[in-house]
Amino acid sequence: MKWLWICIFIPLLPGCELADQHKELEKAKQQLEQTSEKVKEKISEGSRELSEQANEAKESLQELSNVSIIDSGRLLAMLPESLPGMERTHTENQQNTRLGVHISQAEAGYSDGDKASLNIHIIDLGSLQAVTAILKLPWLNKEINNKTDHGFERTRDIRGHRGYEKYQSRNRTGEMRILIHERVVLSVSGENIGHRELDRALGRVDLRKLEQLVD
Numbered sequence: 001m002k003w004l005w006i007c008i009f010i011p012l013l014p015g016c017e018l019a020d021q022h023k024e025l026e027k028a029k030q031q032l033e034q035t036s037e038k039v040k041e042k043i044s045e046g047s048r049e050l051s052e053q054a055n056e057a058k059e060s061l062q063e064l065s066n067v068s069i070i071d072s073g074r075l076l077a078m079l080p081e082s083l084p085g086m087e088r089t090h091t092e093n094q095q096n097t098r099l100g101v102h103i104s105q106a107e108a109g110y111s112d113g114d115k116a117s118l119n120i121h122i123i124d125l126g127s128l129q130a131v132t133a134i135l136k137l138p139w140l141n142k143e144i145n146n147k148t149d150h151g152f153e154r155t156r157d158i159r160g161h162r163g164y165e166k167y168q169s170r171n172r173t174g175e176m177r178i179l180i181h182e183r184v185v186l187s188v189s190g191e192n193i194g195h196r197e198l199d200r201a202l203g204r205v206d207l208r209k210l211e212q213l214v215d
Contacts, residue, residue, distance in 0.1 A: 067102065067126030069095070070184070070213050075106035075122045078213075080204040084197075086110040086118060101130045110201075118190035118201055122210070128182035139164035140179065159207055167195045176202050181214040 072093035082088055093106035105123040125131050132140065139155050140162065146153045151168040158165070158178045167174030175189040176198050188202045 067130070069102050069104040069126045070124045071095070072104040072106050074213060075104060075124065076108075078122060078205055078210055079106060079108040079120050080201075083110050083118065083201050083204060086112045086116065098134060101125060101134055103134070115192040116190070116197075118188065118193055118197070120201060120205065121187045121189075122184065122205075123187075124184045124214075126183055128179075131179070131183060131185065135185065137164070137177070137179075137185070139177075158202070161207075165195075165198075167198070169195075174198050178202070180207070180211060184210065184214055186210070 072095045076091060076093040079091065080088075087110065089109045089111050091106070091108045093104075095102070095104045097103065103123065103125055105121065107119060107121040110118045110120075123135075125134055128140075131137070138144075142155075144153055144155045144164070150170040151166070151174075153166040155162070155164050157163060158176065161178040161180055163176065163178040165174065165176045171191075172193055173189075173191045174193070174195055175187065177185060177187045179185055186202065186205060186207075188198050190198055190201070
């Protein structure tokens with residue numbers, strides 16, 4: 001009787017294992033279906049978010065494209081004919097569109113006829129949003145105050161405007177920038193020149209008149 005029971009029982013084992021495997025497969029199938037549904041929901045949510053972001057970006061670009069900017073010829077007229085000890089060597093002005101944003105800019109270069117050179121640049125992008133998107137100026141959104149034995153980099157108020165300046169005394173190079181009415185950036189940069197000369201060059205631009213152009 002003992003051996004008979006074993007002979008009967010042993011053949012039943014594979015059937016039991018198949019039943020358990022079937023249950024596991026069904027469970028795995030259900031989990032996969034649930035996961036698939038969750039993935040579909042996430043994809044759908046992501047698509048909606050991307051669509052909304054795209055629409056917002058499109059609306060923003062449309063708003064920026066409707067903003068009027070200062071004529072580049074008028075910006076060029078703001079640049080001085082000469083600087084103390086330096087003659088104007090070249091000028092350039094242009095208006096174009098970038099990423100749907102209208103841009104107007106003008107610049108002039110100056111030289112003492114030897115090693116010193118300086119550049120003054122004015123650019124109008126119509127809005128702070130455009131300035132941030134196109135120029136990507138880190139000093140607009142954070143305070144900077146770095147100093148070394150050979151120079152400095154800092155943000156500060158420059159003639160009543162948000163400003164940034166950087167200067168290296170070792171090679172006598174530097175730059176100064178200010179943001180006017182959250183849309184126009186005035187920049188002065190130079191080589192083989194002192195920091196005081198940079199500041200004086202910036203002062204030769206009539207900021208009050210430039211502000212009136214913006215208004």
